[in-house]
Amino acid sequence: MPRLQPLYEKYRDRGFRVVAVEATHNTDAAKKFIAEKGLTYSFLEDNDNANVVHGLFGVHSFPTAYVIDRDGKIMYYHLGFEPGDEKTISEEIETLL
Amino acid sequence: MRKRGLLVAAVAVAATIAPGCSKLQAPAQSEAGAYKAAKAAYYKAETSQQKAKIGEDYLGKYPGGQHAAGMASLVIEYEGHQLKEPDRAFATVDGALQKVTDPEVRFEVGMELLPLSYEVNKPIDLDQLVQGLEGKRPLTFNENLDVMEAAAKHERWQLAEARADLALGQATPETYRADHPNSKAGDAAIKRAVSRRSTYALAYKAWALFNLGHQDEAMSLFKTADKDATFNYLGVCNTPLRQFWGEAELAQGNWARASELLEPSALFGANDTALADLRKAYAGRHGSEAGFDAYLWKERERRARKVDDFKLPDYKGTNHKLSSLEGKVTYLAFWFPT
Numbered sequence: 001m002p003r004l005q006p007l008y009e010k011y012r013d014r015g016f017r018v019v020a021v022e023a024t025h026n027t028d029a030a031k032k033f034i035a036e037k038g039l040t041y042s043f044l045e046d047n048d049n050a051n052v053v054h055g056l057f058g059v060h061s062f063p064t065a066y067v068i069d070r071d072g073k074i075m076y077y078h079l080g081f082e083p084g085d086e087k088t089i090s091e092e093i094e095t096l097l
Numbered sequence: 098m099r100k101r102g103l104l105v106a107a108v109a110v111a112a113t114i115a116p117g118c119s120k121l122q123a124p125a126q127s128e129a130g131a132y133k134a135a136k137a138a139y140y141k142a143e144t145s146q147q148k149a150k151i152g153e154d155y156l157g158k159y160p161g162g163q164h165a166a167g168m169a170s171l172v173i174e175y176e177g178h179q180l181k182e183p184d185r186a187f188a189t190v191d192g193a194l195q196k197v198t199d200p201e202v203r204f205e206v207g208m209e210l211l212p213l214s215y216e217v218n219k220p221i222d223l224d225q226l227v228q229g230l231e232g233k234r235p236l237t238f239n240e241n242l243d244v245m246e247a248a249a250k251h252e253r254w255q256l257a258e259a260r261a262d263l264a265l266g267q268a269t270p271e272t273y274r275a276d277h278p279n280s281k282a283g284d285a286a287i288k289r290a291v292s293r294r295s296t297y298a299l300a301y302k303a304w305a306l307f308n309l310g311h312q313d314e315a316m317s318l319f320k321t322a323d324k325d326a327t328f329n330y331l332g333v334c335n336t337p338l339r340q341f342w343g344e345a346e347l348a349q350g351n352w353a354r355a356s357e358l359l360e361p362s363a364l365f366g367a368n369d370t371a372l373a374d375l376r377k378a379y380a381g382r383h384g385s386e387a388g389f390d391a392y393l394w395k396e397r398e399r400r401a402r403k404v405d406d407f408k409l410p411d412y413k414g415t416n417h418k419l420s421s422l423e424g425k426v427t428y429l430a431f432w433f434p435t
Contacts, residue, residue, distance in 0.1 A: 001432055008428075015425030020432055021409065029434040031412055042422050044409040052407045053431050057330050065430040066331075066404065067366075068423065073401040076366040077331055083179055089428070092366065096426045 001063070002037040003086060007093070014097050015070075021046055023053040023062065069096045128162045131155055135168065149176035153189055160193035166205035169193065173213050187217045200229040204240070211247050223247060224256065236260075237276055238267040238294055245301040254305045261302035268295035292325045293335065300338035307345045315345060331402060332361045333368075340371050347374055352382040364397045404429070 001020060008018045018041035022030045025047060034043055046053045053059050067076040067089070076092045078085065135151045142148045152171030159165065169190045177186030190210045197203045207226040214221040227244055230236060236244065241264040248257035266272075270287050273294070274280070282290065299322035307315035319342040327335045334340070343358035355378040362371035375393075380386045406420045419429070 001430070004428065004430065011426070012424075016428070017422055017424035017426070018428045018430065019419060019422050020430045022433055023431055024433040026434055027412070033434045034412070042411065042417070044411055044417060046409060050407060050409055052409060056405055056407060057431065059330075059431045063430055063432045065428055068404050068427040068429055069401075070425045072403050072420070072423065073398075074331060074365070074404050075397060075401050077333075079367045083174070088366070093426050093428075 001033070001039060003081060004041065005037070005039055007086060007089060008041045010090075011093055011097065016093055016097065018042065019044065021053060023059070067092050067096065128159050128164075131158060132162070132164045135164075139171070145175040145179035148174075149180065149186070152176075156189060156193040161197040161199055161202045163202075165193065165197070165202055166209050169206050169209045173209060177213050177216075183213060183217050187213050187219065191219075191221075200233050204230045208243055208247065212250075215251060220251070223251075223253065236263070238264055238272065239276075241267065242297060245298075249301060249304060252308070254308045257301055258305035258309065261298045261305060264298035265295060265302065268292075268298055289327070293327065296322050296325050296327075296336045296338055300336050300341050304337075304341035304345070307341075307348075312345075312349075319345065328361075331365055332400065333365065334362060340368070340374070343371070343378075344374055347378055347381070350381065352378045356382065360396060361400065364393065364400060 004018050004020075008016065010016075020039075020041065020043050022043065022045045025045060027045060030043070030045070033039075050056075057064075061079055063078075063081055065078045065081075066074045067078075069075050075096060078089070132155070135155050138151050139148060142151060149172055152168040152175070155162065155168040156165060156172065162168075172186050172189050176189070177183045187210070190206065190213070194203065194206050194210060197206060204226050207221055207223075211221050211223065223244065227236065230240070241260045245257050245260045245264060248254070248260060267276075268291050270284075270291055273287055273290050280287075299318060303315045303318035303322060306312075306318065319338065322338055323342070326338050329335055339358045340362050343355045343362075346355035346358060356375060359371050359375045359378060362368045363375040366372075376386060376389055379389050379392060404419065406418055408416050408418045410416050419427075
């Protein structure tokens with residue numbers, strides 16, 4: 001998650017957003033992590049009623065991410081975050097901005 | 098392939114090894130202390146050198162420690178891949194592996210080292226790792242799956258087929274429950290998990306059979322397995338079934354059928370192998386790769402799904418709709434703190 005911060009800062013003025021949904025309701029650990037790492041993009045927390053992560057999106061592997069274009073269409077998807085993935089994600093953002 | 102973050106891998110590996118299984122090499126308390134310190138250092142480390150050294154130091158002191166596999170993964174990733182010193186990384190981890198007697202730890206570390214061992218042309222004996230562990234207990238489904246993956250990747254087809262048969266025998270509710278004694282999963286969830294297990298095993302079995310020359314049997318097995326296949330939010334098959342099937346069609350020159358099977362996996366960026374295969378199918382169909390990128394973009398737009406809107410609270414308790422946070426491009430990430 002901290003590796004998304006530079007991407008967010010690089011592209012936010014051109015309309016790039018990062019929305020991170022925490023899946024396990026681990027509120028204290030999540031807040032501590034966000035504060036310690038100085039992450040400034042949007043964070044939301046899933047809950048049993050909404051059941052967004054497991055129910056709506058059927059996500060079972062973490063981290064999973066979708067890159068959504070200006071029409072709300074999912075154009076790319078990522079499983080895991082390995083060293084070097086920043087470059088791939090940058091290229092995808094550039095094609096969509 | 099199931100990608101994992103490195104530290105997530107270290108934590109997951111730690112959880113799979115029973116505590117106290119490596120008492121000879123590592124007194125429990127100091128090993129635990131060393132791991133805690135290594136984990137804290139990892140979060141602070143900024144360079145690949147620093148991260149590789151954390152793994153090296155741990156393995157130097159606790160080659161058979163509970164977290165040896167996770168630490169081996171640090172050395173392999175940061176020294177072997179980031180710093181491009183695969184021979185040195187191999188020597189470090191293999192040196193640690195030679196000192197380990199516990200078959201549990203040997204298996205975990207050996208499986209981590211296996212891909213690198215092929216890169217540096219000193220393949221580890223996969224059969225020996227498996228037999229060592231089987232001398233103590235049968236492999237779990239997930240371990241059989243890891244061996245199937247490794248065997249298929251390195252074209253050890255007979256081994257892949259044998260493990261697929263064992264994994265298929267583990268695709269039952271009873272075995273699933275035995276592997277997850279604390280799971281609160283209900284009958285429906287267990288039924289899905291079992292079906293996923295059998296699809297995985299059949300996919301590997303069919304792919305191994307195909308590569309062993311039993312093409313007709315393999316193609317009919319792919320069809321059978323596909324009846325239980327499940328697909329993710331983007332329509333990508335949840336198991337490697339469609340990819341193997343697509344590769345089998347590709348090998349037989351059935352370009353259109355191969356493309357159809359491979360497109361969902363290849364289009365959205367999460368599967369480089371499927372993308373390379375789709376490129377071959379395209380070249381087969383059109384005589385060259387010219388126009389592949391344009392075709393890819395067009396297919397992606399055609400198959401792309403509009404994201405469902407949802408509403409969730411932020412950490413101040415304010416509810417937000419995804420649509421209200423969207424920009425021109427949105428990176429929607431699902432995570433949890435480790």
